[in-house]
Amino acid sequence: MSDGTKDSRVDIAGQRIDDVFRRALTLWPERDFLIAPRQGDAAMRVLSYGEVGAQVTQYAEALRAAGYGIGHRAAVLLGTCPEHYILKLAMARIGVSFVPVNPDYHASELAYLLQDSGAALAIASAPYAQLMRAGMAEAESPVASPVAFVAFEEILAGVPPAKSAAQEGAITPQSETGLIYTSGTTGRPKGCILSHEYELMVGESYVRIGPPVSLSETDRVFNPLPAFHINAGVVGFLGVLLTGAALIQPERFSARNWWRDTGETGATIFHYLGVVISVLLADKSTGADDLGHLRVGLGAGVEPALHVAFEARFGIPLIEVWGMTEMCRVFAMDEEPRRIDTRAFGRERPGLEAQVWDDAGGEVAAGVAGEMVLRHSAATPRKGFFSGYLNKDDATAEAWEGGWFHTGDTVVKSADGVLTFVDRKKNIIRRSGENIAAAEVENVLLQDARVVNVACIAAPDDIREEEVLAAIVLAEGVEPSAATARAIFDAAFAQMAYYKPPGWMLFVDALPVTGTQKVVKHKIFGPDENPLRRPDIHDFRELKRRG
Numbered sequence: 001m002s003d004g005t006k007d008s009r010v011d012i013a014g015q016r017i018d019d020v021f022r023r024a025l026t027l028w029p030e031r032d033f034l035i036a037p038r039q040g041d042a043a044m045r046v047l048s049y050g051e052v053g054a055q056v057t058q059y060a061e062a063l064r065a066a067g068y069g070i071g072h073r074a075a076v077l078l079g080t081c082p083e084h085y086i087l088k089l090a091m092a093r094i095g096v097s098f099v100p101v102n103p104d105y106h107a108s109e110l111a112y113l114l115q116d117s118g119a120a121l122a123i124a125s126a127p128y129a130q131l132m133r134a135g136m137a138e139a140e141s142p143v144a145s146p147v148a149f150v151a152f153e154e155i156l157a158g159v160p161p162a163k164s165a166a167q168e169g170a171i172t173p174q175s176e177t178g179l180i181y182t183s184g185t186t187g188r189p190k191g192c193i194l195s196h197e198y199e200l201m202v203g204e205s206y207v208r209i210g211p212p213v214s215l216s217e218t219d220r221v222f223n224p225l226p227a228f229h230i231n232a233g234v235v236g237f238l239g240v241l242l243t244g245a246a247l248i249q250p251e252r253f254s255a256r257n258w259w260r261d262t263g264e265t266g267a268t269i270f271h272y273l274g275v276v277i278s279v280l281l282a283d284k285s286t287g288a289d290d291l292g293h294l295r296v297g298l299g300a301g302v303e304p305a306l307h308v309a310f311e312a313r314f315g316i317p318l319i320e321v322w323g324m325t326e327m328c329r330v331f332a333m334d335e336e337p338r339r340i341d342t343r344a345f346g347r348e349r350p351g352l353e354a355q356v357w358d359d360a361g362g363e364v365a366a367g368v369a370g371e372m373v374l375r376h377s378a379a380t381p382r383k384g385f386f387s388g389y390l391n392k393d394d395a396t397a398e399a400w401e402g403g404w405f406h407t408g409d410t411v412v413k414s415a416d417g418v419l420t421f422v423d424r425k426k427n428i429i430r431r432s433g434e435n436i437a438a439a440e441v442e443n444v445l446l447q448d449a450r451v452v453n454v455a456c457i458a459a460p461d462d463i464r465e466e467e468v469l470a471a472i473v474l475a476e477g478v479e480p481s482a483a484t485a486r487a488i489f490d491a492a493f494a495q496m497a498y499y500k501p502p503g504w505m506l507f508v509d510a511l512p513v514t515g516t517q518k519v520v521k522h523k524i525f526g527p528d529e530n531p532l533r534r535p536d537i538h539d540f541r542e543l544k545r546r547g
């Protein structure tokens with residue numbers, strides 16, 4: 001037992017991801033591992049551990065033969081499919097850091113990722129090759145060597161040789177195995193460096209969740225969340241790998257196909273965000289008779305009223321958890337009473353200590369709201385956390401100020417130790433599971449000549465949890481009309497992933513500022529005002545769709 005209070009299915013101490021995978025190949029080569037539900041005319045795909053193992057060996061050898069190894073990073077753009085995980089395992093075997101790419105990025109966003117990560121290789125499947133090449137073209141500069149590109153479908157035929165030699169030495173549990181970009185308050189995503197040890201400890205934390213979850217080899221985990229996020233790409237994937245369970249990943253969440261897909265794949269556990277539960281409840285024709293083998297849901301962000309309604313209608317529990325890319329050894333509200341009419345998400349445990357601090361860095365009393373800070377233990381505070389933000393040592397140090405990791409989330413700890421989510425302290429807007437940095441949206445909007453000043457805040461949304469609301473001060477002479485609003489929206493939409501531009505837009509005469517001219521967002525609207533009820537607000541939510 002390397003961490004926590006419950007025995008895990010495998011001792012991960014001193015292990016690397018490939019060690020755990022090879023163990024799985026020895027123990028259960030014939031067992032189902034990766035499953036893709038049928039999509040359109042394509043039949044359901046089921047790959048066993050042994051079949052995945054054979055492909056991992058092929059891809060690892062192809063990459064190794066081209067000179068890739070320790071010290072290299074590869075940007076991977078495949079969408080959500082079994083091949084995403086096959087490449088991840090192949091790269092873990094040879095020491096290449098796996099950098100997943102969001103298919104909804106625009107070229108400029110992808111260019112930033114390529115430049116910041118220093119990727120040596122870019123891999124994209126046919127549907128995304130044009131986007132990857134566009135990002136590569138924008139990332140090139142006279143002083144930077146262009147990243148090598150290979151289509152996923154051509155890897156086994158030959159990979160362009162590495163432009164730099166791989167590092168000497170051995171892959172260790174502390175070696176970098178992944179780099180996941182997550183939104184921050186600076187406007188640009190930050191690359192979270194993930195080690196083999198960290199990812200395995202994340203998977204172990206899933207295994208540790210007790211009844212009614214108790215992940216085991218007989219489970220088939222249905223995860224409708226994207227593979228390039230940590231929930232599916234690390235938590236679910238490594239949890240399954242450690243137990244010999246199966247991972248079921250649709251291309252994306254589909255309410256229309258939900259019950260068909262969970263039924264045909266024999267799913268027993270499903271992952272969710274709040275939006276998933278909201279959409280499922282909207283279908284009044286479904287109930288417990290539609291569950292098939294489903295026995296429990298695992299996720300975060302469901303509104304308490306919807307949580308109560310779901311369990312009452314379907315008769316299975318939803319287990320609320322908390323995690324973030326920097327520390328995803330999840331808290332889980334798996335002990336009764338689960339307090340489903342609140343946002344309770346669990347308790348601290350040995351190996352994951354939590355305190356609630358005020359703005360001065362002092363611990364608050366039970367029942368008082370403050371920022372949640374975390375550490376592994378006093379002796380090894382950073383064990384089981386990300387390794388740091390790439391190229392941002394100052395941001396890493398700030399996150400660990402005082403020897404505890406600052407989550408940016410406001411919570412309350414009860415007298416009996418239960419942690420309950422209140423709000424996000426950081427200026428992050430969470431829309432359908434996507435973290436959107438308000439500063440990034442503001443920076444794009446300010447490039448529009450019609451915009452003098454702007455502040456983006458989170459507006460509540462019944463379906464998407466939160467939506468971006470932009471309060472905009474227009475340049476002199478610009479008419480505050482619907483046509484102007486649409487033109488500003490269209491310009492932003494052309495530069496950003498579809499989910500980032502403002503879903504709501506409101507023109508204001510001025511924004512409240514401090515003496516140093518920083519916008520005071522909580523003063524934009526009155527304490528009891530709902531800006532969504534203003535008659536002159538512009539609603540673009542229906543235009544925020546994938547192209």
